Structures are given as structure tokens and as C-alpha cells.
Amino acid sequence: MSSRTIAGRISGKFRRGAPLTFIFEDNTVNAFAGESVAAALIASGLRATRDSPSGLPRGPFCFIGSCQECAVRINGRKVLACKVLVAPGLVVSADKVQP
């Protein structure tokens, strides 16, 4: 497992929620309460959240629940990473094309 930093976020006078970690595939991702899974993944440089039906990588695009590109699996359900908030210990899987 690799550990991801909090790089990619704006700095300065910004009040963040409590720091936490969650799991995405083989990564332990650092995030802050109040962030969406999609935002936390992007901030950690993890851009590919699913495969298209033709097997090409796809990731968050619109961040407002419209484009459907950031679909991931949480507890076996296909959900949009931009519409789920991070939580300590949350386990997120990429929505991969079945081999």
C-alpha cells in the first residue's frame, strides 16, 4: 500500500475538517472531513476511478453528479464519487471492467 499526501489542495486561510484516511484500491488516501471522495482522490493524484465499457480509464469530470464518469464501488454499490463524502476507513473500489 502506498500512502497519499494532501498535495493538490489550495493553501492559506482555509478551515478544513478533521484529517482522516480512507482506502481506494491499494492506496490509503489522506483526506479531510467534508470533502467528496472524488475531490480527495483528485487531490491525491488518483484520477482514474473506473473503466469505460471498452476498457479505457475514466475519472471525475463534472464534480456535480451529472457526467457519471466518477462511478466507483462502495459496499458493492455503484455510486458517484463526487456525491459521497469521505469517512474514516471508507473502502472505495474502482469500477473496473470484469476481465
Next chain:
Amino acid sequence: MGCATALPLARAGMKVAVFDRRGLGLEASGRNAGSLSPMIKRAEVVAHAMRGYQMWMSSREWLGADIGAHTQPGILVAYTDAEAEALATMVDARRASGAPIELMAAATAMVREPALTSAVKLAAWSELDGHGESNRTGQVFNFALRKAGASVFARCEVARVSSIGAGYEVHTAQGVATASRIVLAGGAWLEQMAAWLGFSLPVQFKVNQMIVTERAQPVIRTVLGVQNGLLTLKQASNGTIVIGGGWQGHGDLVNGAYQVEPEALVRNLQLARYVVPAVGALRVARVWLGLEALLPDYLPALGAVPGTTNAFVIGCCRGGWAIGPCLGALLADLMLGREPELPLFDPGRTITGLPFAAAGSQAKGM
């Protein structure tokens, strides 16, 4: 169907105008599930359905645009003894009317279509099946009609027609047109339209609900139906899966098909998951509905309006999208003084009703 009539008329040199309350192909013609299944049509229209199938498959040649029709084998499955018996009877009748369909043992069917994993009792198989992108119907006809020299008036509702001399006046929202011949092709609204000419056509309609999923890897290779008529399912070439089965939403002739019925949606999806479990992994992308016009005997109205001269009607047929191009060509033949190659369906016939599946009920007459 009106467009499919107008196009050969325009090409034969008639001066043709098409009036549409909204736009071409925006009602049932563009809202159906795009099935091209000759095998499940009533015996009387099997020949017409096979002609329609060939026409959609060759749309580029006669329509000048590709409707996206693809051949896929069709499969009908039965899960109960009663369904199996009904399926065997249906296959006998369809074979007698020339449909290329055969009964298939359940084990064979589940090998031929591996997406089926729940216990099938009996199946029917047809190589002559497929589907097309019916939502493009209006677009391709609009292009073809204009190219053929026809005038297309969209968002131009016809309020009524009245006979004047040997012809007709067509009263529209934008003025009055005169015509020597008229064709009524208003789908679910045909009863109202026929009444303009004093003719009573007992049109009924269903408010069919359809579902399309997100894109998926190849899940199913056949156009699938369950014998009881409660499920149709196929995968389009873009990977989306179109699910139907005559489940009823809400609609009327004033508002059109206006509201999805959630319970019908859920039951349709539950049945889809039972028959093709792989569907359960997919999300629903969109749900839509349309008004399907029917006569009580489930056969088309195709021919001259009784008691009139030079007024014709076309419509009201199960699987109308699949059969429509054929019916339009036949009506055009009649109007051009040619002998239609297949039988028409006299709108003035004595229409004896089969048990009609009222809106809200799920019984289907296959």
C-alpha cells in the same frame, strides 16, 4: 407511418405536405423500443413485418440514412408450464404464417444465450430479429422527405379537415391548406381525427414505459422476450440495454405520455434481473414512455376511410415501428393506383375485440 406514406408519394411526383402537431416521429414512432421482431407479430401481419424488417435493415438504400438497424437472433423464453404451452401454440401459428421461428429446448437456449441463468422451461428462436434506433425516425424521415420535395410543417397542429368538392381543406394553426387527397396518420389520436370525417375508429392506447441502462460490456447477444410479454430486453450497439415489456405509465390524449409509474418501473427491472442477472450490475440511465395506439383486434387500420373519397388512414398496429415502412409503402401504392403487394387492413371492417389489456393491466395478447 405518415412519413412512410408521404415519402413514396413525393418520390412518385405528388405534391406532398406533412403536418405535425409537434415534430416528425416524436410520439410512438420515436419512443418505442426499436424492436424488429417479425416472429412475435400476429399471423395476419407476419408478411408485413418481414417486409418492414428488410426495409429498416436497408434504410440507407431507400431512406438515404442509416437508422442503425442490426440483425440479432431473437429468443422468447417460457418459465412456467402455462407459458411453455402458450409458446408452443404461438410458434405453430407463426410458422404457419411464414415466420422463421422454431421451438428450442431450454438447455440449448441457455447455451445459445449464456446471459440466461434462471431456469428456462422452453424457448423459441428466430434468426430473423434485430433492432434499430427508433429515436432517429423523425430525423431521417425529415431529411428524406425534404430531399424528395415534400413540404414538412412541424409544430403545425391540424385542428380539423373538411371536405370541399372532391378534395379537402386542412385547417391548421397556421392557415388552411387544400388537398385532393389526405392521409390521417395520428397514432393514438386517430379516433379524434377520423371523427373529422364522420368515421368512427375505435382506437385504444397503452402508455408503454421503457428503460435504458448505462453502457455496459457485451451482456446479451439476442433480442430477448419472455413469453408472457412482460419483458423485452436487448443491448444496443453502443452498449446500453433497452428494457421494456408493456409496463404502463400515465398518459392521456390531452397531455400525451407524461408520467412514469414507479411501481411498474421497479417490477420491470426486477423481472429483467431475474431473467438476465447481469443487468443487476447496471444503473438505469433514463426512463421514458409513449402512447401505443391499438384497435381492439390488434390489426392495423390501413386503407380508405369508409364513406369518403380520397381520404385514407394508417396506424394502430402492434409493433408499428417495425411494420410502419411496409404499411406506408402499401398505402402509397393504393393511392398511386398500383396494386399493393400485400393485403391492406380495411378500417371499416367489423372489428371484433380481443380481450383488451387496459392501461394499468399487464396482460398482453401476443
